[in-house]
Every structure is written in structure tokens, then in C-alpha cells.
Amino acid sequence: MSSKNIKTISNPKLKLEVLTQDDVRKIHEATLQIIEKVGVRFPSKRALEIWQAAGADVDHEKKIVRVKPHIIEEAIKKAPPAYKLAARDPQQDLQLDGNHVNLGTDGCGVEILDINTGVKRTSCLQDVRDIARVADATEEVAFHWVSLSAQDTPVEARGLHELKAVWENSTKHVQTESVYNVEEAKAAIEMAALLAGGRDKLRERPVLSLMQCTAPPLGHDGGSLDAALLAAEVGIPTGFMTMAACATTGPITLAGDLAVGNAEVIAATALLQIAYPGAPVFYAAAQTASDLRNGSYTGGGPEDFLFGAATNILADFYNIPLSMGAFATGAKEPNWQAGLEGALSSFMASVVMSDMLLGCGFLHGSRIWSFAEMMMDCEIFSIVHKMMEGIVVNDETLAMEAIAAVGPGGHYLGQKHTRKHMRELFMPQFMDRRPYSEWETKKDDARDWALAKARKTLKEHQPDPLDAQLSKEFDRIIKSVEKK
Amino acid sequence: MSEELYKEMAQSIIDGDSDISAELARKAVELKIHPLEAITNGFVVGVTYIGDQFGKGDAFLPELVMAGEAMKAAIAVLEPELLKLGESREMLGRVVLATVEGDIHEIGKTLVGTMLSASGFEVIDLGVDQPADKIIGKALEVNANLIGMSALLTTTMVRQREVIEELDKEGLRPRIKVMVGGAPITKDWVDKIKADGYSEDAIGAVKVAKELVGKA
Numbered sequence: 001m002s003s004k005n006i007k008t009i010s011n012p013k014l015k016l017e018v019l020t021q022d023d024v025r026k027i028h029e030a031t032l033q034i035i036e037k038v039g040v041r042f043p044s045k046r047a048l049e050i051w052q053a054a055g056a057d058v059d060h061e062k063k064i065v066r067v068k069p070h071i072i073e074e075a076i077k078k079a080p081p082a083y084k085l086a087a088r089d090p091q092q093d094l095q096l097d098g099n100h101v102n103l104g105t106d107g108c109g110v111e112i113l114d115i116n117t118g119v120k121r122t123s124c125l126q127d128v129r130d131i132a133r134v135a136d137a138t139e140e141v142a143f144h145w146v147s148l149s150a151q152d153t154p155v156e157a158r159g160l161h162e163l164k165a166v167w168e169n170s171t172k173h174v175q176t177e178s179v180y181n182v183e184e185a186k187a188a189i190e191m192a193a194l195l196a197g198g199r200d201k202l203r204e205r206p207v208l209s210l211m212q213c214t215a216p217p218l219g220h221d222g223g224s225l226d227a228a229l230l231a232a233e234v235g236i237p238t239g240f241m242t243m244a245a246c247a248t249t250g251p252i253t254l255a256g257d258l259a260v261g262n263a264e265v266i267a268a269t270a271l272l273q274i275a276y277p278g279a280p281v282f283y284a285a286a287q288t289a290s291d292l293r294n295g296s297y298t299g300g301g302p303e304d305f306l307f308g309a310a311t312n313i314l315a316d317f318y319n320i321p322l323s324m325g326a327f328a329t330g331a332k333e334p335n336w337q338a339g340l341e342g343a344l345s346s347f348m349a350s351v352v353m354s355d356m357l358l359g360c361g362f363l364h365g366s367r368i369w370s371f372a373e374m375m376m377d378c379e380i381f382s383i384v385h386k387m388m389e390g391i392v393v394n395d396e397t398l399a400m401e402a403i404a405a406v407g408p409g410g411h412y413l414g415q416k417h418t419r420k421h422m423r424e425l426f427m428p429q430f431m432d433r434r435p436y437s438e439w440e441t442k443k444d445d446a447r448d449w450a451l452a453k454a455r456k457t458l459k460e461h462q463p464d465p466l467d468a469q470l471s472k473e474f475d476r477i478i479k480s481v482e483k484k
Numbered sequence: 485m486s487e488e489l490y491k492e493m494a495q496s497i498i499d500g501d502s503d504i505s506a507e508l509a510r511k512a513v514e515l516k517i518h519p520l521e522a523i524t525n526g527f528v529v530g531v532t533y534i535g536d537q538f539g540k541g542d543a544f545l546p547e548l549v550m551a552g553e554a555m556k557a558a559i560a561v562l563e564p565e566l567l568k569l570g571e572s573r574e575m576l577g578r579v580v581l582a583t584v585e586g587d588i589h590e591i592g593k594t595l596v597g598t599m600l601s602a603s604g605f606e607v608i609d610l611g612v613d614q615p616a617d618k619i620i621g622k623a624l625e626v627n628a629n630l631i632g633m634s635a636l637l638t639t640t641m642v643r644q645r646e647v648i649e650e651l652d653k654e655g656l657r658p659r660i661k662v663m664v665g666g667a668p669i670t671k672d673w674v675d676k677i678k679a680d681g682y683s684e685d686a687i688g689a690v691k692v693a694k695e696l697v698g699k700a
Contacts, residue, residue, distance in 0.1 A: 043588070110638055110668040122672050149638035149668070158639060178639075221588055247546060248591055292544040294685040295595055297667070367667070 004091035006172070007139045007382065009101035009350055013390020016351045018309040024317050027259050032069040034218070034263040039064040041219035044226050047271055054274045067267065075270035078277040081319040085143060085237060086205035088195065089171035089464065093205075094142050096237075096282065096321035096355040101388075103381045105135050105374070106327060106359030107145035108178050112369040113333075115455060120368060123148035127369065128165040131361070134371065134454055136170035137461040140378035140385075143173035145211070145359050148369055157481040159184045163191060163208070164474045168466045175323075175356075177211040177241070185210075185227035187481045189234050194473050203235035210238045211284055211323065214264040216249035225268070232272040232279035239323055240268040241284030245297060248290040254303060254310075261287050262314055269320065282355070283315040286325025299328030299365040300341030308349035315354075323356035324349040327377050332364050334373045334447050342380050350384045357381070371458075375450035379430050386426045397421075429453070486517055490526040493558070497530025500550025502557035509561035519562040523573065527558045531602055538687075548687075549595070552602030576604040577697035579630040580623045582614035584643035592665060593634035595686040603690045605630075616647045623660055629697055632689070635666040644669075645677040652678075661696040665689060 019027070034040075042048055043063045052058045054075075057066040082097035094102045112123050115130065127148045135141040146162040153161040159178040166174045179188045192208035193199050210231045212224035220240070231238045242261030244250030250257035269281050289303035290296065298304065308324055315322035326345040331338035342360075349357055360377030363370050391397075402417035412418045430446035432439060489512065496505040505527065512522040534551040537543035559573075566572060581597050583590050590612045601607040608626055610619065623631050631651075635641035644664045651657050663681040664674060674682045681692040694700040 108638070111670060111672075122670065151638060155639040155642055215588055219588075248595075252546075290545075292546070293538075293541070294687060295545050295592075296685060365667075 004089065005139050006092055006094070006102075006142045007385055008094070008103075008142055009353070009385050009388045010099050012351070012353055012388045014351050014388055016309055016348070017313075018306060018352070019313045023255075024313055027255065027262060027314065028317060030255075030259040031262045031266055032072060034259060035067050035072055035267050036069055037066065038218060038263075039066040040263060040267040041065075041215070042225060042267075042271070043220065043222040046229060047220075047222075047225045050229075050271060050275050065267070067270070071274075072266060072270045075273040076266065076318050076320075078273045079269065079281050079318070079320045080278060082321070083237065083280045084206075085173040085175075085209055086196070086207045087143070087171055087173045088167065088207060088466070090205070092142075092172050094173055098316070098321070098353060098355065100355065101350045101353055101357055102142035102355065103140050103357045103378070104143045104145045104175065104323075104359040105131060105141055105147045106362040106366055107147050107176075109148045109362055109367050109369050110151070111367060112148060113363075113371070115371050115451070115458065122151055123369065124152040125150035125161055125165055128162050129169050130458055131369065131371075131374070132166040132169035133461055133463060134374070134457045136172060136463045137457045138375075138378050140381045141172070141360065143175060143356070144170060146174070146176045146178050147361060149178065154482050156483055157184065157187070157478050160187050160191065160474075160478045160481060163188060164471070164478065167191075167195065167207075167474075168471060169463055171464050173207065173209070175209040175211055177213065179210060180212060180221060180227050181223035182226045182230065183481055185230045187477050189230060189236065190477050191474050192236065193234070194470060199234060206236050206280065208236055209282075210236055212238070212240050212268075214240050214242045214244075214261075214268065216242055216244040216264060217260050218264060220264070220268055225271070228268070228272060229275055232276045232281070235280060237280040237282060238272060239282035239284040240265045241286060241323070241325075243286045243288065243297070243325070245287065246289040246303060247292065248295055250287065254306060257287055258307070258310060258314070261285060266318065269318075282321040282323055283311070283318065284323040284325075284356075285311045286328065286358070287311070288328070296330075297365045299330050300337070300345065304328065304341075305344045305348040308345050308354070309352050312349070312352040312354045321355035323358060324354035325359075326350075326354075326357050327360055327362070327380075328366055329363060330365055332368075334363065334370055334376060334450070338363060338373060339376065339380070342377050343383075346377075346380055347384050347387070350388060371454035372447045372451040375454050376430055376446055379428065379450075383426065383428075486515070486521075486525075489515070489517070490522075490529065493522065493526025494530035494533065496558075497527050497551045497554045498534055500547060500554050502550075502554045505554040506557040506561050509558040513561065513565055519566040519569070520571065520573070522562055523559070527555055531555055548602070549598055552598040555602050575606045576694060576699045577630055578606045578608070578626060578628045579632055579693065580608045580610065580619060580626065580628045581632040581634075582610040582619050583612040583634045583636075584619075584640050584647070585613055585615040586643065587635050587637055587640040588612045589636035589666075590634070592636075592667075592686065593632070596632060596634070596665065596689045599686045599690050600632075600693055603694070605693060616643065616650050619647055620650055620654070620656070624656075628660060630661050630663065630693060632663045632665070632693075634664070636668065638668050641666060641668055641673065644679065648677050648679060663689065663692055663696060
């Protein structure tokens with residue numbers, strides 16, 4: 001089922017088992033052993049105190065925590081298996097229940113291919129607004145990640161400017177990965193509470209969720225931990241994302257990389273559950289393989305696709321929702337590589353029913369936003385959505401009457417059965433199926449049509465406006481964080 | 485005799501084996517081989533070979549890093565001997581590296597350090613979360629001709645500009661050149677903050693550093 005103008009994947013007919021139960025058990029045991037023997041770095045005074053009180057072995061000087069397996073396992077059990085991400089428009093609330101794949105925009109990039117000139121430039125606040133507005137109009141995008149860094153706003157309140165920009169331009173749920181210190185987290189919570197109608201309401205209707213990046217291998221950022229603890233306290237869904245990369249920040253082997261990333265995520269998730277039992281948390285991951293020639297984040301390639309299919313099996317084992325990185329590509333423009341990597345990564349992460357799928361719109365290792373890429377990624381999601389419906393086999397779909405009516409020879413175009421079911425076939429927006437001669441006169445393709453659609457949407461789509469009073473309140477909160 | 489030893493030295497670098505390279509360096513000291521000759525005729529040959537293989541696409545980054553580590557282990561044995569002789573290695577330049585204040589991401593910066601030292605630079609790596617005054621203070625203390633700064637966050641990369649502005653205020657440029665790096669760093673940013681150079685990866689950083697010290 002989909003909520004208002006949002007297309008989510010549910011009731012999947014396809015299955016893929018990348019890891020066996022025995023594989024999962026081995027990775028889990030390795031994870032516990034890593035957390036107990038090697039330890040995980042938690043450079044936050046508050047986090048270390050929580051760990052100490054919970055009975056962990058805490059090295060205050062190195063800020064490394066070693067935790068007995070039973071403490072981790074008991075803490076993780078307290079995490080809720082399902083909850084919802086609330087939207088400004090309640091009809092656009094999203095279920096994180098294991099039966100919905102919700103697509104988000106990607107974040108948080110630093111450059112954009114300008115929608116009018118096509119020229120690459122540094123990202124700014126207006127870009128965040130524009131992307132939110134276009135995403136608001138698409139049925140594929142279920143929620144926003146803050147897409148780009150608003151680099152024309154003061155650094156100390158940048159994450160807040162970005163949140164306000166998205167809330168003012170869309171009624172869908174907002175997730176940010178750009179709020180990672182105490183001051184901004186407090187302000188973001190205040191903004192979200194205002195939008196939800198109070199702190200109690202916020203717990204019921206979390207209109208904001210927080211994503212924090214781990215610092216692989218086996219580490220966290222102090223500000224991120226403090227921000228996550230504040231969010232967990234008020235019931236804002238919070239996840240830790242590992243991007244452990246084979247060969248650089250993780251072991252070269254895929255299983256080892258999964259174990260290291262899992263240890264980062266599970267240890268931090270346990271921390272939140274120890275501090276605030278029952279707080280809504282999610283697993284987040286975008287593991288990758290480093291390029292062997294330059295050490296770069298590859299964002300794509302067969303290893304990424306396998307990680308995409310494997311991680312939800314781990315998240316399911318811990319019974320918490322997953323946000324999975326997909327659509328990442330190293331391509332510099334919307335091209336063969338971008339399409340290939342977007343298609344396979346999103347398919348592999350969707351087929352295992354990752355609750356959140358991140359995200360559409362980026363090129364060059366999640367650095368450069370492209371509206372054309374965004375629209376084409378959305379179409380890929382729609383194709384995956386269609387495939388996940390599988391093949392329905394029953395008397396009606398076996399079409400025996402139509403088959404008998406047409407007989408050998410003839411065609412099915414004139415059959416009522418055809419007419420009845422024809423709209424079940426996927427109708428692409430950006431695939432070229434025209435006669436050759438028509439293409440020859442225009443020489444245009446998916447990129448042109450996708451960009452044209454984005455331009456039209458940006459020009460025409462008016463999202464339900466945010467209450468002007470709320471905007472004013474947001475400004476006041478942001479001002480209080482900005483340096484004088 | 486020493487020909488055989490030089491070959492083993494080069495091979496230890498190619499194999500990226502720090503234990504063996506250090507052991508061979510100690511052997512050279514015992515045999516009273518001049519440390520500079522051990523470095524030039526032995527270990528550097530291995531570094532050059534791996535570098536060439538990498539350039540051809542036949543060697544990969546982990547081999548380059550391990551060759552760098554093995555080189556470092558050998559130098560650690562030979563350098564004190566060199567000082568005893570009142571001599572020193574000729575370095576391409578002295579670089580102070582740091583991840584800027586508020587940022588704890590260091591993999592890329594550390595990789596740049598390994599590549600630079602393997603290429604003949606003296607590298608002083610201050611680590612992560614380093615404020616401008618610490619970075620500049622260290623550069624002055626060691627008389628560095630290059631500062632390299634890394635940032636992974638768009639909110640911390642502004643610190644790179646602070647360091648450059650401070651250097652300009654003190655009139656320390658162009659004596660000290662500045663190179664920057666990190667995932668969000670773009671050419672536009674580099675131009676905006678008037679850094680002297682930048683690279684998108686560690687291999688490129690060596691080329692940039694050589695150009696900046698006039699040893700390209």
C-alpha cells in the first residue's frame with residue numbers, strides 16, 4: 001500500500017538469500033568478539049559514562065570501549081522492530097515495518113549541475129529548497145535526506161537552515177545527516193517539536209529523523225554520539241551509518257568488512273538502547289570497496305551490490321529497520337555507469353526489503369547533484385518496484401479465454417482481456433523505444449527528458465506551504481544558534 | 485656481497501616486508517656499508533620499481549603503502565647512523581600534515597603522509613582535530629616548506645581557509661606553501677581560499693607537493 005502520492009515497494013514477490021542463517025550467525029559472533037576484544041572508539045564523555053555505568057570496560061584515555069556480548073545483545077533486544085516516520089502531511093507517513101521500501105533523496109553533496117546552465121558549481125541553500133520541491137512532487141521519493149550542503153549559510157547553523165529549507169518546500173518526512181553536535185541537535189529537536197505540535201506529539205509523530213556517520217574502522221565522532229543521544233531521548237528515530245570500505249577503512253574481504261561495519265553500528269545502537277530503552281533506532285549502511293588504484297570510495301561495483309543485499313539480513317537478525325545506501329555511482333555524468341550502478345544497487349537492496357533506500361540524485365561518489373540523474377534514478381526505482389510485484393499466476397492472468405479467442409495466429413490487441421490489464425505493464429518515462437528515424441531527427445535521450453521533467457516540476461509544483469508562523473519560529477531558533 | 489644485499493633490500497621493499505627491510509638495514513650497519521649507499525643502491529630501487537609498476541597499473545595501492553612502510557622501517561635504522569657520520573639524507577621538502585580542527589577523519593591524510601615520505605619528503609603528521617595555531621606553530625618550529633590540510637566535512641573545511649588567512653596575515657606565504665584535500669574539496673574551493681595546490685587522491689598529492697617545492 002502506498003500513502004498519498006508516494007510509491008513504496010511492499011508485499012514483495014521476489015526473494016534473494018545472499019547470506020545463510022549460518023553466515024549471519026558467524027558475522028554476529030565475529031561482531032561480538034570485535035566489540036569485546038578489539039573495542040570501539042566512543043570519543044564522547046557522555047557516551048563513555050553510559051558505557052561505564054552499564055558495566056563495559058572503558059579506556060578513558062583512548063576512549064575505547066570493550067563490551068561483554070550479553071550487554072550488547074540485551075540492549076539491542078530493546079530496540080523497537082517497527083515504527084513510523086511521520087511527515088508534515090500525515091497522509092505521507094512512512095512505515096518502517098519490514099514490508100516497505102521507501103526511497104529517499106541522497107545527501108549531503110557539495111556541488112550541483114545547475115538546472116538551467118548545466119554548469120557544475122558549489123551548492124547553496126536555494127539548491128536544497130529546489131531539490132526538496134522537485135522531490136515533493138515525485139511519487140518515488142518517499143522522504144528527504146538533506147540533499148546538499150547549504151554552503152552559503154554559517155557553518156554553526158547550516159544543518160538547521162537546510163532542515164528549514166526542506167520543511168518549507170515539502171510535506172514529506174525529513175532525515176538529516178548534517179546535524180552532528182549538541183547545539184544544532186537541540187535546536188533541530190526544538191524545530192521538529194514545533195512542527196509536530198509539542199514534545200509529546202513529536203514522540204508519536206517524529207517528523208524528523210537523524211542519521212549519524214560512524215568513523216570507520218571501529219570508531220565514532222563525539223559530536224555525532226552526543227547528537228544521537230539527544231535525539232533518542234526525545235524519540236527521534238536515529239541511525240548510525242557505516243561506510244566501512246574494503247582495503248582502507250575495512251578489511252579487504254567482504255565478510256570482514258561487514259563484521260567491522262556491523263560492530264560500529266551495533267555498538268552505537270546498543271549505547272542508545274542502554275541510555276533510552278525502546279528508543280526508535282535504525283541500522284544504516286553504505287559499505288563499499290575502495291578503488292585499488294587510488295584508494296577512493298567507489299560507490300558502485302559488484303561488492304557494493306552484494307553489501308546492499310546482505311545488510312538487511314543483518315538488520316533483520318537484530319530486528320531493527322535498515323537504511324541502505326544505493327544509487328551510488330562514481331560516474332561523472334548521467335551515463336552508462338550511473339544507470340548500471342543505480343539499477344543493480346537499488347535492486348539488490350530492495351529485493352531484501354531494506355526499509356529505507358538512499359538515495360537518488362548524485363554523481364561522482366555522492367558529491368555532485370544532478371536533477372536529470374535524480375529523475376532517472378526515480379525511474380529505476382519504479383522499475384524495481386514493478387519487478388518486485390513479480391508474476392501473478394491465476395485463472396485471470398493465465399488468460400485462457402483470450403488465448404482460445406485468438407487461437408493460433410492473430411493478435412491480442414483487440415482482446416478485452418488485453419484492454420483490462422494493459423495498464424499493468426510498465427510505462428517508462430525516459431526509455432527510448434521510438435522508431436530510429438524519429439530519434440535521428442532529434443538525437444535526444446533520457447537525460448534530456450529527465451532534465452526537462454525536473455525543470456517543469458520546479459516551475460510548476462507548489463507544495464503545501466508551511467505555516468508562516470512556524471517559519472518565523474524556525475528563524476528565531478536558527479538565529480539563536482548562529483554566532484553573533 | 486653488497487650487490488646481493490642491495491637486491492635483497494630492494495626486494496624487501498617490493499614485498500612490503502618491514503621486518504626484513506629493518507633487518508637488512510641493521511645488516512648493512514654491521515657490514516659498515518654507508519647508510520646513504522644502502523638507501524640509494526638498495527631500498528630506493530625497490531620503491532622506484534613499485535612506483536613504476538603502479539604507474540603501469542600492475543601494482544595496487546596496498547603494495548605502494550606497504551612499500552612505503554618497509555622503507556620507513558629501513559630508514560628508521562639507517563638515519564641515526566647517518567647522523568652519527570654528521571650527514572643527512574637530502575629530502576625533497578618538509579611537510580606538516582594535519583586534519584583540521586573539529587574533524588577526526590584521517591585516513592586520506594595518513595595515506596598522503598605515507599606516499600610523501602616514501603617519495604622523499606620529511607613528513608610531520610600532527611594527527612586530527614588540529615587548530616590553526618598548532619599547525620602553523622609546528623610548521624614554524626620545524627621550518628616546514630609545506631603544510632597539508634585535510635577536511636571531510638563541509639562544516640570543517642572552512643578551517644582550511646582560517647589557516648591560510650593566518651599564514652597570510654603573518655606574511656608566511658609564499659615561504660610556506662599550502663596544499664589541501666578531503667572528499668568535499670573542489671577546485672572552486674581551492675581557488676576561493678587561495679590554497680597553493682590540491683589533489684583528489686594520495687598519488688596526485690605527491691605530484692602536487694613536488695611541484696610546490698620546485699622538485700617536480
